[in-house]
Structures are given as C-alpha cells and as structure tokens.
Amino acid sequence: MKGRGAVPLALARALRPPPGKCYHHCGRLVRATSIASPLPGRWQVYACPSGVVSVTSYVEWTRRDPSAAARAFLARRTIPATAVRARDLRLATRHGPELGRPVEQILRAAERRPMRVVYWRLYPFKARDGTERRLFVCLRRRHTGPVFFPASPTDGRARCPVCAAGRKRRARSQRPAA
Amino acid sequence: MPPRRSTARPQRLTVVLAQWCPHCVPLSTKHARTLARRLAVPLRILDIDRAGDSRTADRMVRAFGDASPDYLIPQVFLEWSDGRVEHLLTGFSEQVARTARAWKDLLGSDWLQGITEGQVR
Secondary structure (H helix, E strand, O other), rough: OOOOOOOOOOHHHHHOOOOOOOOOOOOOEEEEEEOOOOOEEEEEEEEEEOOOEEEEEEEEEEEOOOOHHHHHHHOEEEOOHOOOOOOHHEEEEEHHHHOOHHHHHHHHOOOOOOOOEEOOOOOOOOOOOOEEEEEEEOOOOOOOOOOEEEEOOOOHHHHOOOHHHHHHHHHHHHHOOO | OOOOOOOOOOOEEEEEEEOOOOOOOOOHHHHHHHHHHHOOOOOOEEOOOOOOOOHHHHHHHHHHHOOOOOOOOOOOOOOEEEEEEEEEEEOOOOOOHHHHHHHHHHHHHHHHHHHHHEOOO
C-alpha cells in the first residue's frame, strides 16, 4: 500500500463488480486488470480480450475528490491525451452501508472516511470519416504502463500507437546502412 | 460505547434519476420506496429530464452528492429534521447487478438498523 488514500484489498474487493460482458462489441467476458500508477489508490481496467475498454476505475480511500489527479494520469497514458475529457469522468462516493456489513464496519471505524471512485467511460463515437471508434487499451509488457487509444472496433490491438512506433524504430535500426 | 440518541429525525428521501436509466427504473424506484417506508419518510423523485426537477436535482448533487459535469445516476439523499442532507448512494458505473447489490446491502446495513432504532448516525 502507498500511504494515505491507499485502499486495502478487503475494501477493493467489496467494490468489484460481478463478471460482465463486452456489450455491443464481441459479447465476450470483460476482464479486470490492475494497473500501476504513482497515485495512492487502485486502478482497474475492464476490457474484453480484444482490448475494448468497458470502463476504467480509480478508487482512493479519501474525502477529497481525486478526479483531477485521475484525469492527469489517464491523459499521460492516452493517445491522444485530448480523448480524456472531464465529462467522461464520473465520481462516486462509497460510504460503507451500501457495501455490506464487514466493509461498513471498517469505514465506520475509520471515522467514516469514505472511498471515492472515479469512473472513466468513453462511449463509442463517430470519427470525422463517419466510422465508429471505441476506446482500446494495450497492456503489452513492453510498455511502461497501459496505453489507451481510440480505434475502429475491427482494428484490435495491432494499431496501438506505441507498439506501432516501436516496430518502425526496430525496422529502421535493422535496415543496413547505405 | 453505544451510539447516543438524537433528536434529529429523517425527514425525506430523495432520489435523483432518469426514466431511461436501468440502474434507476425500476430498480432504484422500487428499493427507494422500501427504504422510505422503513424510515417512515416521504419519497421524492427528481427526474433529471423533467424541466421542473432538473435544477433542484443539479443543485442537490452539486451541494451534497457526487458532482461531475455529467454526473452518475441514481443518487440517493436523506434529509434530516436538523437541516442536514446525507448522501447515501450513487449508482455503480459497472453493471445494473452491482447497483442492485448496493441497494440490498444498504437495506440490510447497520446504518439503517441504527436509524430505525433511533440512534445517531
């Protein structure tokens, strides 16, 4: 855990949703993946096996609103950063009674300090050429962290801009000098 | 130490919702009716798409709830006789099933039991 605002596993588990499907895309099960960040709370990305993101959530055990910090982190991990808009970030406070008695007792003992959750949900949208765009995430290990990017739902992870840039760099370095 | 008794009493339960939202109707309207009955208070529904309600709903969410430019619904508030407004629940952004579980937990909570027994919460 990372100090003030950190969320113990028992509390994070209480927020976990039941398994869901990738609606209006592939219908396959959405998987939750934790991502690391310098922020004290916990991140979860809910995405289907093709990388289409249903929702990304950030939870912190705090009274303050962590939306600005969450937005700044997401903007650093998203290409283009302008895809992270304030209107797509939604705040929810979890007080305890709505999370079951064990969690209610933990939060009550902590002077009723609530958990605050920021959800980032980017709904499918139309690009300038009229084609559909959805938010994808690439979680390949060669990244220092996740890369979020909007793309056509038929493109899949192959169009991750960071992976594509890496491939170009490698191809250039392997080309024999003239 | 047992919780002390309070003179403040619950006055009104308010739910901010939209008719098209599956987390709101019928799920939250049904559970809110149950909660209001248990608290012995009237239930007020504020529909964000109804001109007369939306301004009050926005004001409540901004002042006491989870405000965002496009805020989550439903949001549930309990008004007390001493003027306090307590934010109780915001819908989960994941599936409707998760919001349903939250309602079930709220209705079975120590918090609700304490209020119905007249303890300070």
